Amino acid sequence: MTADAGPARRRARSRTRWFWIFVGPFALGLGLFTYLPLLWSIALSFFDAHNTVTPTDFVGLDNYTAMLSDDAFLDSLRTFLVFTAFIVPTTYAFSLSLALMVNRVRRARAFFRSVFFLPAACSYVVAALVWKMSVFSGVRFGLANTVLGWSGGDPVAWLSVTDPPWYWLVIVTVRLWLQAGFFMILFLAGLQRIDPALYEAAAVDGARPGRQVLRHITLPQLRATSVAVVLLLVINAFQAFDEFYNLLSDARGYPPYARPPLVYLYYTALGQGQNLGLGSAGAVILSLVIAVVTVGQARRLGLGRRER
Amino acid sequence: MTISRRALLAAGAGAGLLTACGSDTGRGDDTGAGPRLSQWYHQYGETGTEQAVERYAAAYRKAGVSVQWRPGNYDQQTAAALLTGSGPDVFEGGPTLDQIQSGQVVDLSHLLDGVKDDFNPAVLTPKTYDGRIWGIPQVIDTQLLYYRRSVLGDAAVEPPDTLDALVDAAGRLTTKKVKGLFLGNDGGAGALGATPLYAAGLRLVTEDGRVGFDDPAAARTLARLHRLYADGSLLLGAPADWPDPSAFVQGLTAMQWSGLWALPQVRRELGDDFGVLPFPEDGSGAPVVPVGAYGAAVSARSAHRAAAEDFVKWLWVERTDYQEDFALSYGFHIPARVSLAKNADRLKTGAAAEAVRLTTEHGYAQALLWTPAAQTAYQDALNRIIRSGANPESELRAVVGKVSAELDRVKRKP
Numbered sequence: 001m002t003a004d005a006g007p008a009r010r011r012a013r014s015r016t017r018w019f020w021i022f023v024g025p026f027a028l029g030l031g032l033f034t035y036l037p038l039l040w041s042i043a044l045s046f047f048d049a050h051n052t053v054t055p056t057d058f059v060g061l062d063n064y065t066a067m068l069s070d071d072a073f074l075d076s077l078r079t080f081l082v083f084t085a086f087i088v089p090t091t092y093a094f095s096l097s098l099a100l101m102v103n104r105v106r107r108a109r110a111f112f113r114s115v116f117f118l119p120a121a122c123s124y125v126v127a128a129l130v131w132k133m134s135v136f137s138g139v140r141f142g143l144a145n146t147v148l149g150w151s152g153g154d155p156v157a158w159l160s161v162t163d164p165p166w167y168w169l170v171i172v173t174v175r176l177w178l179q180a181g182f183f184m185i186l187f188l189a190g191l192q193r194i195d196p197a198l199y200e201a202a203a204v205d206g207a208r209p210g211r212q213v214l215r216h217i218t219l220p221q222l223r224a225t226s227v228a229v230v231l232l233l234v235i236n237a238f239q240a241f242d243e244f245y246n247l248l249s250d251a252r253g254y255p256p257y258a259r260p261p262l263v264y265l266y267y268t269a270l271g272q273g274q275n276l277g278l279g280s281a282g283a284v285i286l287s288l289v290i291a292v293v294t295v296g297q298a299r300r301l302g303l304g305r306r307e308r
Numbered sequence: 309m310t311i312s313r314r315a316l317l318a319a320g321a322g323a324g325l326l327t328a329c330g331s332d333t334g335r336g337d338d339t340g341a342g343p344r345l346s347q348w349y350h351q352y353g354e355t356g357t358e359q360a361v362e363r364y365a366a367a368y369r370k371a372g373v374s375v376q377w378r379p380g381n382y383d384q385q386t387a388a389a390l391l392t393g394s395g396p397d398v399f400e401g402g403p404t405l406d407q408i409q410s411g412q413v414v415d416l417s418h419l420l421d422g423v424k425d426d427f428n429p430a431v432l433t434p435k436t437y438d439g440r441i442w443g444i445p446q447v448i449d450t451q452l453l454y455y456r457r458s459v460l461g462d463a464a465v466e467p468p469d470t471l472d473a474l475v476d477a478a479g480r481l482t483t484k485k486v487k488g489l490f491l492g493n494d495g496g497a498g499a500l501g502a503t504p505l506y507a508a509g510l511r512l513v514t515e516d517g518r519v520g521f522d523d524p525a526a527a528r529t530l531a532r533l534h535r536l537y538a539d540g541s542l543l544l545g546a547p548a549d550w551p552d553p554s555a556f557v558q559g560l561t562a563m564q565w566s567g568l569w570a571l572p573q574v575r576r577e578l579g580d581d582f583g584v585l586p587f588p589e590d591g592s593g594a595p596v597v598p599v600g601a602y603g604a605a606v607s608a609r610s611a612h613r614a615a616a617e618d619f620v621k622w623l624w625v626e627r628t629d630y631q632e633d634f635a636l637s638y639g640f641h642i643p644a645r646v647s648l649a650k651n652a653d654r655l656k657t658g659a660a661a662e663a664v665r666l667t668t669e670h671g672y673a674q675a676l677l678w679t680p681a682a683q684t685a686y687q688d689a690l691n692r693i694i695r696s697g698a699n700p701e702s703e704l705r706a707v708v709g710k711v712s713a714e715l716d717r718v719k720r721k722p
Contacts (some may be wrong), residue, residue: 051410053391072688073705075412137547138493140485157544160493162695185712250549252498255695256688264684271384273680274391 190225444605
C-alpha cells in the first residue's frame, strides 16, 4: 500500500458508508414492506390459500382462470377502463385551466394557490362523507336537492338511483374537488419554468395571445409535466378505493354499480372472506393492467425522453 | 436557528429509539394472576357497553384480561389478525366457516356440557359445524319492520301481513313529503338480503347443503321488491342508513326496516305510536324475522388456549348476571340463553315482548355454509333486480350456479 493511496481509499470507504447510512433504512423498508409482500402475493396467487398466508396446496393457474371468468371482476375492470378514460382528461383539463388562470392572476396569488390546493389536504374519507351526507343527500333538505327545489324540481336520491346513474356525478365531483388542486400545483411549477423569452419571441413573431400561444408554446413546454400528471392520474383512477367505498358501501356490502376492482377483491377475497390466493391473482391481474396501460402510455408520450 | 445535518440525524435517531421503547403491546398492564389474555370486541354503538365489558374482564381472577374495543371493519380486522400470532386470544366473531375449516378457532363444545339446551337453537345452530360448537352465542340481534300507528291509521291502512299488502301499503302511504317505506339507501338489497326468500318458504342453503332457492317462487318474490322501488314508495338517500331509526322517528317514512337495537330510541321519541312486524309472508311461505349473533370464540394461535377457554366459559356460560347486563342494560338485544330471555322484565311488555315473540316464532339465522363469496354474488343480483329492473329469473340462475360451486368447495374440505 503506498502512502498516498490511504486517504483516497478512506474517503471512498467513508462515502460508501454514508451512502448506506442514508439509503439503507429506506431500502430496507422498501424491501421489507413493499417488495417482500409483493413477491409473497404473487406466490400466493398460485396456491389455494383460504385463511392462510403459508399455503401448501399448489393449484397452478386455477386462481387466474377463476378470476378471468368471473363476470363481476371483468365488469369492474371494464367500468374502470371507462372511468379512467373519462376522469383523466377531465381532471387534466380542469387542473391545467386552474393553473393557467392562477398563473395570470396579478394580485393575491398566494391566496388563490392555497385556496385551490387546500382540498388536496382533505382526507378522501371525510370528503366522501361530506358529499354523501350533506351535499348529495337524497332527502329534500340536502344541498343539491335544495338547489333543485328552488327551480321546482323533485328531490333526487343521488347515490341510490341507477337510471340515470347519478352516483357518477357524486363520485366524479368529489374526485375533481380533491385532486384538481394538487395537479394544479404541478402544472404551476411547470408553467413557471417556461422561459418568458419564448413568449416574447412569439409575440414579436406575431403569434396571437390565447389559443395559438397555448398550443405552440405553453403545451409543448409543459410536455414533461403533462406526461407525469397523466401517468399519476391513470394509476390513481385504477387504484380508486376510498371515496367509492365510503360513498356507496353499506354495512352489508357494495352494490354492483361503479365498483372498483379493488373494492370487489376486498369483498370477495381479501376482507372477511379470506381467499388470499384468488385475491392475489386478482391483484396481480389489476397490476398488470395498470402496468400495461402506463408503460404503453409512457412510450407513446415519451416519458424520460430528453427535452431538446 | 440553523440545525446541522448531524444534529438532525441524532435527533431522528433519538426519536426512533423513544418510539421503539414504547410498550404498547395492546395487552395492557393489568396484573391479574395467571396469564395475560387479550379479548376483542367490535365497537357497539350504545354508550356504556365498553365500560361494561371492561368491568367483566377486570372481575376475572384467574387471568389478566385486556379488552380491545375495535371500531371500523371489525370482521375484516379479525380475519387478518387470525392469520398471525399477534391476534386476539378471545374474540367475538362468526366464527366463519372458513375460519373453522382452516383450524383458526378451537372447538368449544365441552364448555356447553349440560347447558347446551338453554341456548336458543336459532343462534346456536350457525355456530355448530360437524357436530361441534365453535362459538358461544353472546346475544341475539334481530331485525323488524317498524310502523307508525297514527300514520297508518290516518291513511286507513292495515299493518301489512303479506308482501303484496306491504307493496300496496307503501304505495298508499307515500305522499309528497313522506315515503311509505325505508329499506335502506340501496333500496333494500343490503338490509333484506335473504329475508324475502325465507318469507317465500325458501332457504339459502338446504339441510343437506344444496342451494335452497332454485325455485320459480324466488324470482316472483324478488320481482315484488322491484315493484316497491319502481313505484317510488321507498325512501332513498336518507342521511342515516337503515340500522339507524332516525328516518323513521323524524317522519321521513311511515315504515322502516331496522334492528331491535333501535327500539329504545324509537320508544323514547314516539312513545306508543309505533308497532313492530315480521317481514310479511309471500305465496306459500310464512312471516320471518332474521336473527344473528356474534359468538365468543378462541383463536387457535392463542398462547394460552386453556386459559382463554376457561375465561369464555366463565363469562359466557357461568356469569348469567353479566350476560343479562350485557344484553339489556345498554343496547337492546335478546339474551342468547332461553332462561334469561324468559325472565327479563324489560322483555315482558309492549313492543319488546312482541319482538321476543316474533323472534321465537319466526326467527331464522343465516346458514354457516353461506360464505362471503356466495353473499356477494347474491347481493349483486338482488341489487340489479331491485334497482335496475334486471330479469329475476336469469339473475338468479347465475347466482345458483356460483353458489353451487362455492358450496361444493366448502363441502370438499375436511
